[in-house]
Amino acid sequence: MTSSLDSLSRRAFIERLGGVGGTGLVMAGMSALGFGIESRAATPPSLSGGGGKKIVVLGSGVAGLTSAYELSKAGYDVTLLEARDRIGGRSYTARKGTKLTELGGEAQTCAFDEGHYINPGPWRIPYHHRGYLHYAKTFEVPMELFNNDNDHSYVYFAKGSGPLAGKAIRKQEIAADTRGYATEMLAKQVNQGALDQDFSKGDKELFLSYLRSEGYLTGKDFKYIGSEGRGWAVDRGAGLNPGVPSTPYALSDILQSDTWATLKSVSDFDQQRTMFQPVGGMDQLPAGFVRHLKPTIIHKSHVVEKISQDADKVQVHYVDGKGHRGVVTADYCICTIPLSVLRGIDIQVSDPFKKAVSGVSYAPVGKIGIQMKRRFWEEDHAIYGGHVYFDNPDIGSIALPSTGWLGNKGVLLGYYQFGANAAKISAKRLAERQAFAVAEGQKVFPQYAENAESAFSIAWHRVQYNLGGWAEWNTDNRRDSYPILNEPDGRIYLAGEHLSYLTGWQEGGIESAWQQIGKLHKRVHA
Amino acid sequence: MFYRRQAFMTVVAAATLAAGAAFAQPDGKALFGQNCSACHQANGKGIHGAFPALAGDLFVAGPPETVASVVLNGRGGMPTFGKDLSNEDIAAILTYVRGSWGNHAGPLSPKMIESARNPGNRQDDALKMQAH
Numbered sequence: 148m149t150s151s152l153d154s155l156s157r158r159a160f161i162e163r164l165g166g167v168g169g170t171g172l173v174m175a176g177m178s179a180l181g182f183g184i185e186s187r188a189a190t191p192p193s194l195s196g197g198g199g200k201k202i203v204v205l206g207s208g209v210a211g212l213t214s215a216y217e218l219s220k221a222g223y224d225v226t227l228l229e230a231r232d233r234i235g236g237r238s239y240t241a242r243k244g245t246k247l248t249e250l251g252g253e254a255q256t257c258a259f260d261e262g263h264y265i266n267p268g269p270w271r272i273p274y275h276h277r278g279y280l281h282y283a284k285t286f287e288v289p290m291e292l293f294n295n296d297n298d299h300s301y302v303y304f305a306k307g308s309g310p311l312a313g314k315a316i317r318k319q320e321i322a323a324d325t326r327g328y329a330t331e332m333l334a335k336q337v338n339q340g341a342l343d344q345d346f347s348k349g350d351k352e353l354f355l356s357y358l359r360s361e362g363y364l365t366g367k368d369f370k371y372i373g374s375e376g377r378g379w380a381v382d383r384g385a386g387l388n389p390g391v392p393s394t395p396y397a398l399s400d401i402l403q404s405d406t407w408a409t410l411k412s413v414s415d416f417d418q419q420r421t422m423f424q425p426v427g428g429m430d431q432l433p434a435g436f437v438r439h440l441k442p443t444i445i446h447k448s449h450v451v452e453k454i455s456q457d458a459d460k461v462q463v464h465y466v467d468g469k470g471h472r473g474v475v476t477a478d479y480c481i482c483t484i485p486l487s488v489l490r491g492i493d494i495q496v497s498d499p500f501k502k503a504v505s506g507v508s509y510a511p512v513g514k515i516g517i518q519m520k521r522r523f524w525e526e527d528h529a530i531y532g533g534h535v536y537f538d539n540p541d542i543g544s545i546a547l548p549s550t551g552w553l554g555n556k557g558v559l560l561g562y563y564q565f566g567a568n569a570a571k572i573s574a575k576r577l578a579e580r581q582a583f584a585v586a587e588g589q590k591v592f593p594q595y596a597e598n599a600e601s602a603f604s605i606a607w608h609r610v611q612y613n614l615g616g617w618a619e620w621n622t623d624n625r626r627d628s629y630p631i632l633n634e635p636d637g638r639i640y641l642a643g644e645h646l647s648y649l650t651g652w653q654e655g656g657i658e659s660a661w662q663q664i665g666k667l668h669k670r671v672h673a
Numbered sequence: 674m675f676y677r678r679q680a681f682m683t684v685v686a687a688a689t690l691a692a693g694a695a696f697a698q699p700d701g702k703a704l705f706g707q708n709c710s711a712c713h714q715a716n717g718k719g720i721h722g723a724f725p726a727l728a729g730d731l732f733v734a735g736p737p738e739t740v741a742s743v744v745l746n747g748r749g750g751m752p753t754f755g756k757d758l759s760n761e762d763i764a765a766i767l768t769y770v771r772g773s774w775g776n777h778a779g780p781l782s783p784k785m786i787e788s789a790r791n792p793g794n795r796q797d798d799a800l801k802m803q804a805h
């Protein structure tokens with residue numbers, strides 16, 4: 148039934164979205180409410196007739212690779228300069244022999260066994276990141292599922308009080324009990340007529356049925372007495388073993404433990420359960436791009452020092468791995484260097500553009516991969532992938548690998564922290580970071596310390612050519628700086644995750660590249 | 674999930690910090706080592722091209738609110754510490770910074786830090802820090 152009243156209130160709703168979150172939210176709202184407007188691109192712009200115009204692309208992360216691939220496919224003459232001696236930027240995998248020295252840090256060489264790895268940067272792909280999945284499919288990069296939520300994993304909250312504080316509790320127990328008690332209370336109120344004014348008669352019965360189903364409530368009085376999903380005290384088995392049901396925790400114990408803070412009706416859109424990862428590591432997509440680019444396009448170990456331009460051309464000054472300086476002259480430049488790094492480069496752009504580049508904050512982020520001698524989280528705890536949540540923000544979470552199931556060894560993620568916590572942990576020496584991570588993990592898994600073999604840690608704010616995990620816009624500079632940087636300054640176009648509303652995701656880099664090369668192409672053909 | 678969990682935990686952390694502060698005088702040098710040295714280095718000399726030197730830095734010796742505001746709200750590659758450190762901690766850190774490595778500027782009080790706190794939307798923005 149579609150009445151004019153319906154569409155009126157839908158419009159009013161959309162207008163309110165606009166007031167709160169700007170056009171981005173309006174677009175998403177329109178699409179969600181069936182107005183059929185897609186807010187995001189699902190495929191690359193189809194370009195043709197580059198006609199040999201020369202483009203210099205700076206940076207070989209997903210944004211630079213996307214630009215170079217699409218532009219050269221369209222007939223542009225592309226040169227890509229990359230500062231590092233590897234391709235991929237943040238799309239990076241550490242495995243045996245990978246070397247990293249953070250600014251002000253010690254030299255580190257990854258000593259994991261052959262076949263084991265950690266993704267120190269990006270590690271999971273939401274199912275709606277269509278640009279990423281488009282290239283994975285195009286380049287035949289094998290993908291596997293990444294388990295982003297595991298009911299049987301633990302929550303370890305030490306800052307609350309009561310008997311559950313400082314204990315590893317299965318997430319399924321917290322979920323079953325918290326929701327069981329909450330629905331029981333609500334159902335009792337509704338049943339006694341306390342909320343009658345909110346329901347038509349039929350709806351009240353339906354709502355009670357929903358509460359009974361949601362919370363596994365039993366009997367006429369809607370009692371929560373536990374549920375099978377929270378796990379068994381003694382597992383069922385063959386023959387004469389019917390199993391022993393588990394007993395719920397007391398509501399007050401759960402409340403005081405703060406563990407309920409890990410529950411949400413549904414995960415945020417970019418953190419839902421079904422996620423992907425490339426088989427073998429996050430560097431596999433960049434490798435796919437490289438297989439489909441002419442080898443003469445990419446120049447590794449070419450550090451851009453200066454970018455200048457005049458009415459006809461843009462000049463990019465670099466120093467190569469041997470210390471030789473040179474200049475690449477082109478018609479246009481696509482620059483995907485992170486703003487945190489670009490702000491330190493001599494670039495000939497207008498003052499407002501320059502100021503916009505400098506004002507954006509980047510997130511300090513830290514991760515550590517630890518190789519374990521055996522997969523005790525699987526063998527002893529029946530946890531296959533997913534995360535262990537901590538209320539200690541110096542750890543954040545431990546993540547169990549979504550690969551190598553039932554194998555002998557495994558590399559898990561030992562911490563994942565942000566902001567001031569990442570700054571703090573990154574001040575420690577490598578061995579201290581590992582010792583800290585292992586001591587915290589030991590609180591959840593008694594087998595942790597004895598199995599920890601070797602570690603590889605990263606603090607992105609101290610990594611040269613990145614200086615931060617991802618761009619963090621605030622309301623002010625989204626409004627004032629962001630629009631400026633999305634437009635070219637003369638012959639220079641910026642692209643990268645920082646020029647999207649998907650900051651901190653590879654998809655942001657890919658879609659931003661699509662947008663900017665689309666603009667460039669239009670201009671060339673104007 | 675992380676977004677609201679972080680927000681929740683920050684409240685807990687702030688309460689703990691406030692309670693602790695009444696008992697002990699925070700150690701500016703140790704706190705600098707913990708929170709700032711990863712970038713600015715323990716000797717305050719920073720790293721050229723990435724993290725500015727605080728030793729001999731004119732900005733550091735400048736007006737208290739401006740210096741405090743960079744630490745509270747962040748700027749460029751400098752993270753936001755407003756939610757993670759108490760006024761007492763920041764005062765102790767900046768007093769240490771302003772009086773070390775050849776710097777000769779006066780101490781800052783927790784009151785000065787409090788008055789530099791910006792109650793505007795920057796604080797909300799800081800909460801958006803989340804996992805990817």
Ligand SMILES: Cc1cc2nc3c(=O)[nH]c(=O)nc-3n(C[C@H](O)[C@H](O)[C@H](O)COP(=O)(O)OP(=O)(O)OC[C@H]3O[C@@H](n4cnc5c(N)ncnc54)[C@H](O)[C@@H]3O)c2cc1C
Nearest residue numbers: 206208209210230236237269270271451643644651652653
């Ligand atoms: C810890 C962490 C976790 C993340 N998790 C996820 C995730 O799960 N899923 C996801 O999709 N995304 C995730 N992201 C975000 C993702 O990594 C980025 O959004 C994406 O990789 C950015 O791509 P880009 O091409 O914009 O930048 P980059 O990959 O950083 O590429 C920029 C390139 O420019 C080069 N460069 C820098 N300076 C110079 C210079 N002077 N001269 C020449 N070249 C230069 C760099 O070396 C680099 O190769 C995560 C990021 C981090 C740090």
